[in-house]
Each structure stands twice: as structure tokens, then as C-alpha cells.
Amino acid sequence: MKYNMKCTPWRLVATLFMTLLCLTSTTAYAADDVTVSGQVLDSRNEPLIGVSVFVDGTSQGTATNLDGRFDIRVKASSTITFKYIGFRPLSIKASELTANAKVQMTEDATKLDDVVVVGYSTRKKETLTGAVTNINNKEILTTTHSSLAQSIEGKMPGLQIRQNSGEPGDFNTMINIRGFGTPLYVIDGIPQDLGGDDFQRLNPQDIESISIIKDASAAVYGLKAANGVVIVTTKKGSQGRAKFNYNMTFGWQKPTDMPRMANRSEYAQMRNEANLNAGNAPYYTREELDREMAGETTDWYGLTMRNYSTQQQHNLSASGGTDKYTYFLSLGYVNDNGLLKSGDLNYDKYTFRTNLSAQLTKNFSTEVKISGRYDTKNSPSSGFHNIFYGTRTALPNAEAYANGNPDYLGYQRFLNPLALADADISGYTQIKNQKLNSSYNRPR
Known part of the structure; x- marks a missing residue:
């Protein structure tokens, strides 16, 4: 069998062109x-x-x-x-x-020489073999919050933090290490008996570092350290001229999203549909329905809540010393306002700290540490949960005020959030805490 193939000039040129193109592409890729x-x-x-x-x-x-x-x-x-x-x-x-x-x-x-607090001593990272995580003051202050726990959330591996409430002055945040129970808190070498309460109320500006011990290295603290240990080291002074530092932070926070409640017209129509679906007569007659649909809606959430709340923090510190002594002094103030338009939900905190170190002789030194806190939480006695619940359940066709007069509240079948949010009407709850800590290290 014979095959007769004719090769015309244009076909030859095309074949050569395609071959050259393929070679060029391969070369370019290589x-x-x-x-x-x-x-x-x-x-x-x-x-x-x-x-x-x-x-x-x-x-x-x-x-x-x-x-x-x-x-x-x-x-x-x-x-x-x-x-x-x-x-x-x-x-x-x-x-x-x-x-x-x-x-x-x-x-x-510089990374290997970082000092980490482990139990009652310090060790360098290069010699550390236990499961210990450390965070310094600079990393803590990248975020600000009235609760220290929220300032370190997501920054330390193995430390799990879940905020149970955003209410001002509410420090019931859940803190655990690797999913176990409440850890032991040690602040400047002193174990704390109140769990994470004192820890969360610390002034972040006073903290030098925080370490968490996650394994058997915590055994030095005994049975209480079974769930791990959170160790806090506060700042000390250093040799040199006095250094003064003032920090002020002002911010605001708002709910990320809030479901829209039915207006007066939507509520009336859905109320009628609910009755019809249940096999009953319409709740509203035609005339009543027209009146409801044309009426003004009462926005209970808008009347009770602000769009955002404000927060401010102030801190003044001084540090310095000589070769004989060093000092660190700090004063702090925190104000956290809630969302209530009545202004009856708020939190104020005042803190101070004094850390003194002295070299008494060539071979003897001592330390004196004094710190204190005074904080106050004000809230309506009904609690924020009931107030917010009232904004969800109050009817949109009910008048907020009798005859439109703000001095007299209107009738409400369910919880009236305006009444609950006003401490002068529903009563108030005020929680005050005063705490003074001091420690003295004998000459050594």
C-alpha cells in the first residue's frame, strides 16, 4: 500500500512555524x-x-x-x-x-536570652524545657479593655478565654489552660484565692509579663496548680533619672448586629394571620387593622438603648532609681459606660501600685510592694438581661408615655424596658470593692 503525501510550500512553512513556536514556549518556561x-x-x-x-x-x-x-x-x-x-x-x-x-x-x-518566669524562679528560653508561654507588656497593650483577660485573648497558645458577658464591671470571663478547669493565679509570687477575679481587674499598664505553665512544671505550686498556673510579674524601677509616663485611651463599642423587630403595621397583620391559622376569627377587625397600620410604631430598643457605649482609661506612672534603690509608681483610672440611655449602668475603677527595691548592703537587698484597687459597679436592680428582654417583647403598638408626656410611663402588658432601665423607678444595685495588697521580702 502506498501513501502519496504532497507537501506544498505554505504547509511546510506552517509546520516549521509551529515547531519553532513550541520550542520557544518550552525554552521560555524553562x-x-x-x-x-x-x-x-x-x-x-x-x-x-x-x-x-x-x-x-x-x-x-x-x-x-x-x-x-x-x-x-x-x-x-x-x-x-x-x-x-x-x-x-x-x-x-x-x-x-x-x-x-x-x-x-x-x-x-535576643530571642534565646528572653527571661521566662517558671514557678518561684526565672529561666532563659534557651534552657527552658517545660510547656511555658510568655507574653510581655508591649504585646498586651496592643489591645485595650477594662478586663485584662480580654486584652490577652488569642495571644497566648493554650490559653482559652471566653467572655460570658459584655456588661461593664462584669468579670465572669471563663479562663482555662488547654481546656481544663480554673488555673491557679500567682501575682508577684503570691497565689490568689479569688480565681481570675483579681487577675482580670489588674491594670495592664502595671504588668511586665505574663507566663502560663501548662505541664508538670507547675507542680511546685502543689495541688491547686493541677489545671495550670498563670503567673503575673509587675513592673519594677530601673537605675537612672525619673521617667514619667502618661497614657490615655478613649474608645467606643457597639453591638455588631441587632435583629429588627416588627413595626406596628407588621405586628397587626401577623397577629391576625396567627389567629386565622389557628382557626379563629381575626384579632383585629378591618377598621381596627387600618388604624393599627396607620399608627405610629414605638421603638422600645431605640428609646432604651444608645447606639454605642464609651470607655476611657488613664494611667500615670513614674520610675527610676540609683545603684542603691529603684522605684516604680503607678496610678490608673478606668470608666466603662453601658448602653442604657438612663446612664444607670456603668463601672469605675481606681488603681495604684508602688514597687520599691533597695540594695541595703553589698550582699543584702529587699523589696516592698504595695498595690490597691477601688472599683464601683452601678446597675438597675432588674439587671441588663431583663431590660434587653423587655425591648424584645414590648408591643410596638403600646405607648411609651401616657398621653405623650415623658414624666409618666404608658401602660405595657409585658416588661416595660424604660421602667426597668431607670434606677429611680426599679431600684439600683451598687457593688463596691476595696482591696489592698502588700508584700515585703526580707533582706537576702
């Missing part, structure tokens, strides 16, 4: 993507296992194996970053890495 491989070493030329190797600006990455080797295909123009705990991050252009490149990382001494 020039754009490169395979980078090598070994990551420390300053002693020992391989580093598990180093994160990733391409900047992408989710592409890998990790070094048991021999410290890596292999990754990247764009020739990309930048590769190497990260490893205790070492400084290193970024290198892919074009600068040859085949089987040697990448040497340097230790980050």
Missing part, C-alpha cells in the same frame, strides 16, 4: 521556572531540621528534612525566605541560589 535545592546549616555547620522554606508573597513552601536539605521549584525572580525558631529569618533571591546551595542561618541571641 527559563522562568527554576528548581532550587540545598542544605540549611547553623553557625557550626550542623544541619537544621524542619526549617520553614517558603516563597514570599505566595502560599508555596516546604521544610528541610533530617539532613537539613530542601528542594523547591520557584520562579527565577522570586525571593525565598528561611525561618526557624531561635534563628534570624533569612531572605535570598532564587537566582542567587546555585544547585546544592549551602544556606547558613545565624542564631538570634
